[in-house]
Amino acid sequence: MTTRNDCLGRDAHDPLAALRDQFDLPAHVIYLDGNSLGARPRAALARAQQVIAQEWGHDLIRSWNSAGWFDLPKRLGNRLAPLIGAADGEVVVTDTTSVNLFKALAAALHMQASDPAPAQRERRVIVTERSNFPTDIYMAQGLSAWLERGYTVKLVDSVEELPAAIGADTAVVMLTHVNYRTGYQHDMRATSALVHAAGALVVWDLAHSAGAVPVDLNADGADLAVGCTYKYLNGGPGSPAFIWVPARHQARFRQPLSGWWGHAAPFAMAPDFAPTDGIGRALCGTQPVVSLAMVECGLDVFGQTSMAAIRAKSLALTDLFIELVEQRCADHPLGLVTPREHARRGSQVSFTHPHGYAVMAALIARGVIGDYREPAIMRFGFTPLYTSYADVWDAVDILRDILDRKDYNVDAKRDAVT
């Protein structure tokens, strides 16, 4: 049976252990919510100070050129690209995940609707999962409702139903690669192939994948993708999201949010929109520079390791957490929701408990910060850059104590956001 000393021993030999020093984490906290808001890279404060005091305060408007503000979405996109199997010039960091998903979905529907083959043009269904992150479904519904051609958003109830749901009427399949609630990871290559075999396009949401699991968008045949920088990428609260448009689709990529940042000549002030070549056409308006600039501090840490090393530790941490919970909390009604199979697992572990919200509130009060998702799911995110094996031990130890002593308030009310 694994002991705390075993965990300390694993930490002593952990090649990623030193990276924890690059994050500012409060004392007496075990932070298992990096899948909701990543921890703060120490460098982020100095970077923000530089942008605010020097670039904004001193250099003022000149910083659009001298500090490279205007190129920041593309420059950061190029830095992010290797983490998701994208090429140079295929990613921009901009806007929110929801807005980027709108662009990607609209572009994918447009590709189908403008296809030379008449049968392609008649496809009117967007397929996704009922368990997808709700905003993804909402954005698809919002877009569909505005297109008079008449699109339907079809929700499947399980992964197993996907193949049967994708057919000759399917325009786009929109999937979140790693499910926010269960931690289930789709097989991107097999699913993309399945979608393509049916003549549809596949749009991936990488919110819980980028920086969490190896992603190989080009090799796995994805069509378009979006994702988040404030979770595993540690970009800061609400930091701008990203969108990926592979080189092979860029010429056909059209999206309705046609703002001046996506124009071929943004400063010519011409009265007609003409999309720029390349990934720039996924841009729309002026970006929040301070929040955007800090994204680089998170990416800098990834530059010091590899997604392979991160994945190896992520699986070790989640395996350990499952093992310890099942051993040490065996008398309690905890139900593992996350797949045991490595290939199907993201970088989180979710357990149900009849009083899941109350137990999570008790954990948080004792410094173990995970979060809760309806229904009854306690969610624990494992971020290899700053989580140790001893953290896992200690988190389970506190969970066990709370459960054994029933030290939680079953009447606890949910906050607005957790």
Add this chain to the structure above:
Amino acid sequence: MTTRNDCLGRDAHDPLAALRDQFDLPAHVIYLDGNSLGARPRAALARAQQVIAQEWGHDLIRSWNSAGWFDLPKRLGNRLAPLIGAADGEVVVTDTTSVNLFKALAAALHMQASDPAPAQRERRVIVTERSNFPTDIYMAQGLSAWLERGYTVKLVDSVEELPAAIGADTAVVMLTHVNYRTGYQHDMRATSALVHAAGALVVWDLAHSAGAVPVDLNADGADLAVGCTYKYLNGGPGSPAFIWVPARHQARFRQPLSGWWGHAAPFAMAPDFAPTDGIGRALCGTQPVVSLAMVECGLDVFGQTSMAAIRAKSLALTDLFIELVEQRCADHPLGLVTPREHARRGSQVSFTHPHGYAVMAALIARGVIGDYREPAIMRFGFTPLYTSYADVWDAVDILRDILDRKDYNVDAKRDAVT
């Protein structure tokens, strides 16, 4: 004839003079580009440090509740509202101006298309000015192209043509209240009445109005409005924009960017979108908190004065600039583009010069920071919170010197952004 001493005398009696100390401006710079990027409120650095070190770094995910991150778009909207004649619960600070314009235009078209009167539902034209800020036109074109009902964006070439262009086919008139290039200010009340008399709706872009000139959206009968916080409101580079939906239109307000922040129950994780009541339905996705929080530092300064006081000084500054340029640079081919009539003038003064770009580059090199806009326009923004009468004198003195000595390089090439 006005002398520099006269200007110093006016500064000594300027009730707004003390507010300059609340901004960090570099030495030896006369900053006349606050209409492009507002100067930095001194408080912004400390506010960002608080958000980054304490709220993000220490309190982590809990700050969504404890630091009020989730309510920030509405709270800042309520603080901004009095500056533009909006009521509590009618404004949110969120996304970019372009994205908000897309929402506002889409909502206005939807209001018309769902009107009980059949004639209203057939209106298919969006009227705007060819001289409008290009991204506004691009967003209208982008939206129109995606609506199969078939909308046309009609561009008028002058303000005088507007009445004739607005007719029974007009769904929406979209205007920027103060023109970015000329500084021309529309008569919001008269124009709104004209638009309504024709059965159309009017959407105002306040990018160069909010914090610059008194705006009274409700009293003047506007239908929807958007605007920018990083110009006269001094929110920081690319800080999130705002959108105003008056209480009377909120129940009918529908927009396609239906993300989870606009949902009636965002944490219920229901699979169908249901818009929340009130202004919240103009929200979409998670906002960049650090850039958003700093918007409050700019608004704090406005809380110490009034738009009436700001307007009085703005007109005095722009009058003085026009007077001094026309007196002291009378031998040079400068053409005033901005209206002399106070009611039609924003808070900027634009002059043409055959070598406008080169002259502006020379001014910037000598510390007078304005900017250049095609064709041949030198643009000078006057921000009463941190611009003195002596600044105006000194700027004109340097301009005169550059012109008299022809001390500019006519072959100067434009940077990417100025």
